[in-house]
Amino acid sequence: MTIENIAAPVAEARPSVRSHHGDDVEDRYEWLRAKDDPAVTAHLEAENAYTEARTAHLAGLRGRIFDEIKGRTLESDLSVPTRRGDWWYYGRTVEGQQYGIQCRAPLASPDDWTPPELSADAEVPGEQILLDGNIEAEGNEFFSLGSFEVTNDGNRMLFGVDVAGDERYTVRVRDLVTGETLPDEIPGTFAGATFSPDGRHIVYTTVDDAWRPDTVWLHELGTPVADDVTLFHEPDERYWVGADFTRSDRFLVIGMGSSITTEEWLVDADDLRSAPRVVWPRQEGVEYSVSHAVIDGEDVLFVLHNDDALDFELVRVSASDPEGERQVVVAHQPGQRLLGVSTFRDRGVIGYRRDGLEQLGLLDYATSAITELAFDEPLYAVGMGGNPEWAPPLIRLGFGSFITPGTVYDYEVATGELLLRKRQPVLGGYEPADYAQARVWATAQDGTQIPVSLVWKRSFGEAGEAPRPLHLYGYGSYEHSIDPGFSVPRLSELDRGVIFAVAHVRGGGEMGRQWYEDGKLQAKRNTFTDFVDAARHLVAEGYTSPDRMVAEGGSAGGLLMGAVANLAPELFAGIVADVPFVDALTTILDPSLPLTVIEWDEWGDPLHDADVYAYMKTYTPYENVRDGVTYPKILAVTSLNDTRVLYVEPAKWVARLREVGADALLKCEMVAGHGGVSGRYNAWRERAFELAWLLDTLGVAD
Structure with missing residues (x-):
């Protein structure tokens, strides 16, 4: 039996009807949302087994790519120390260990601003190990550190740990003088807990049932968590809340924000139980952030804002x-x-x-x-x-x-x-001069020039001389920019002759705030057509050909992948969709789901607006899978405990794709979150899996 003839899992059809604005939509796979249903677990496990069987022939390539990543990485290494107080703080990784180790060493003198040059092979004088993630992770398949801080005097440390992947962290406190773990334990926190400047309190946030950080708390060390004080609560479901101290330690800044509106409040750091005072009252559509300084003896705030300033203005106020x-x-x-x-x-x-x-x-x-x-x-x-x-x-x-x-x-x-x-x-003889990078411009349907960034290995010839295998990445939401950054795993592609490209489509922030505005809400389709136009440009200019191009995107970029698969399936040999937001309309219609209400500023509110509903229905990938179309090969990767994009979205999408004959694989990590598996070796194996599939789809011989 060939790998193509291995039988794919068939999700049972259990039709349910979604009705909004006079539109009835039959959904045969919504039942997969029942995470605790044994039938759902069995289906996901069957999908994993099928994916493993279909990709078993790539085991050798996966192993080689993993070895390449590992071989290029200095496994025992140290970060550059950062000075804080009387100490240099740094991280250490050790060969064979999954997680980092947080350390510190004393300053040589109060005037010492030159960080010590550390070597993994040499003892660091006075080194103290503050937190060994490998020890803390023992007995757990998943481990993530969401909070880590030391008091200004250097005597106590807090750390917040998630062992499920659901981004709920339990905060604990350790005395760095005695090594004792204090009885203070705060469960169910969001990331980013912090000490007060005097080290006597912890400020932290918690989330509501929709996973929205909505409340800021004050915990006094040595007192019961039940006695913690609410510093701020935001009832409006559109706003997330967070808090942090200014670098000056003068104020606690409590910030709340939706996608388009922010508001910040100040609390005097020396009187944390005092009433917060607003900087600027919230104004719909106005975003701002504050930073404190002392100028000529006066406390001033630098405020970055977009009030009648699309690309923002910086002002100073008292x-x-x-x-x-x-x-x-x-x-x-x-x-x-x-x-x-x-x-x-x-x-x-x-x-x-x-x-x-x-x-x-x-x-x-x-x-x-x-x-x-x-x-x-x-x-x-x-x-x-x-x-x-x-x-x-x-x-x-x-x-x-x-x-x-x-x-x-x-x-x-x-x-x-x-x-x-x-x-x-970068081990193994890496030479930057062996590689080249460039930016080209594609013309969108409306004439807009779309930047596309490229990197390739020179020994295979210059990009554009002849069609080459090409990996095209995109995101295009939330004003998030995909900037040119280095990647060790990417070298395994480049060294096999693949060109890596990023299409900086509208909806991102690469070209300013208007670039974002032109790729959201009722202009969202620009994100998808820009990516298609970028792909067509790369084909037309001879960089690649449709049978030698694979697209990739994750999260909201996974929505992009699902949309372009429907819009232009003929342009791609394959698509990698990581934690993909492919059942967007169903999700955004349900305000009880994590993130939905705050997302209305990004996508629109289809629950209450029939026009938004109709527009989203034209592009949401799951509902627009087409019959009679030859889809590219598709690999969808998700995580069971992801609280941002639920596993059910790619599970439903893959089931629907199979109905129309698409070659679609689903890989679901059963103990992981939105960022995938934890631990660096696990992450390398995960990326090796994806890259092996990608290279195989591109027809790149190893």
Whole structure:
């Protein structure tokens, strides 16, 4: 029996009817939503067995790719230390161990700002192991650290752990002087719990039944969790809530936001039980964020906002009267999207995006002048690194590109020099000069120019000289940008002659806020047609051919994959859809499901608006699978405990695809979350599985 003749699982048809706005839709597979139903578990396990049987011939290739990833990775390594208080904090990985180890070592002196150069082969003087993820994970198939922080005095540590993949973390506290784990234990928290500046309290958030972070709590160490104080509760289901302290430790900032509206409140850090005070009252469609500084002895707030400023403006206001006079620091410039501002005692750092690339600039408080940092690659990604100190002479940042491994720099403010602290080691003789990267432009149906970023290995010839196997990635939602970053697993493709490409479609944020606006709500179809037009451009210009191109996207990018499979199945040999949002209309119609209500700002509200319902119905992948169409091969990967995109969506989609004769595989991790399996070796095996399928589909001989 050939692998094509192995019988696929057939999901039982149990028709139910969804009725909205006078439209009745029969859904034969909605019963798969019953996660605790033994029949559902049996079906998912049958899907996994089928996928394993259908891909058994790739076991050798999977093993080789895993070995390549492992062989290129320095398994025993240390991160660049970050200074906080009297210590250098860093992470350590050890060969053969799945999880990282959090460590610290004492400063040489109070004036020590040069991080020590650490080696896995040499003992670190005074090293303390704070948290060994391998020990904490013992006895669990899944382990994720959602909170980790040490008090300012360095004496206590909190850590939040999820062992199911559902992103509910139990926070515990450890005394770093005695090594004792304190009785304080806070279950069911969201990620990001933090100590108060004095180390006496923990601020954390919890979620409602729809998995929305809605309440901020204050826990006093040594007291029962039942006595914890509610600092803030947001009843509006459209808003998520979070809280963190300013770098200055002057304020706790409680922020709440939907996709289009934000509001922030301040609490004095030295009186956390005092009433929060609003910075700017929420205004529908206005987003803003605040950062605290002290200038000429006055508490001021830098506010980044989009009130009559599409690509955002930066203003300065008094912290005591934030609704008073606004001093413009960086005026709105159409096409230059301001992303964020970080404030330190003596200066600020502004992040922004211009011409599709991230930029960083130092802000002079006295003159509002910006000194832009320059980088010499045509494509790259750059951003702030760990900078916990209030008055550092150095600014930590991270840099990388398709061909430059992740790099840590310290920017020396006094000299303007970029000090290289570490570049991700890539073993096996990797040479950046062996690879090339470029950006090309595809023309969309309406004439819009769509940027497409490419990377390839030079020894196979220049991209575009002759059709080559090509891996096209896309996302295109939530103003999230897919920036050119380095990937060790990707080398296993490039070294086999595959071109990797990213289509920066509308709905993302690469080209400014309007780029996002033009790919959401009633303009959402632009995201899908842009991707198709990018693929057609790559074929027309000779980079590839339809039988040698595989598309990939995950989460909302999985919706993109499902949509393009319906729109242009003839363009692709295969599609990889990771945790794909492919039953979007069913999900967005149900406000009891995680994330639904807040998602109405992104997709529209089909529950109450018949026009939105009709528009979403034209593109939601599950409902638009077509008869009489030859679909590309499809690999859908999901996780049983994913709380963001439920496993039922790809399960239903694959069942429907099989009805029309599509060659579709479903792989469901039975103990994992939205980010997939935990542990680096498990993650490498997972990616090796996907890449082996992708290369096989591309016809790339190993």
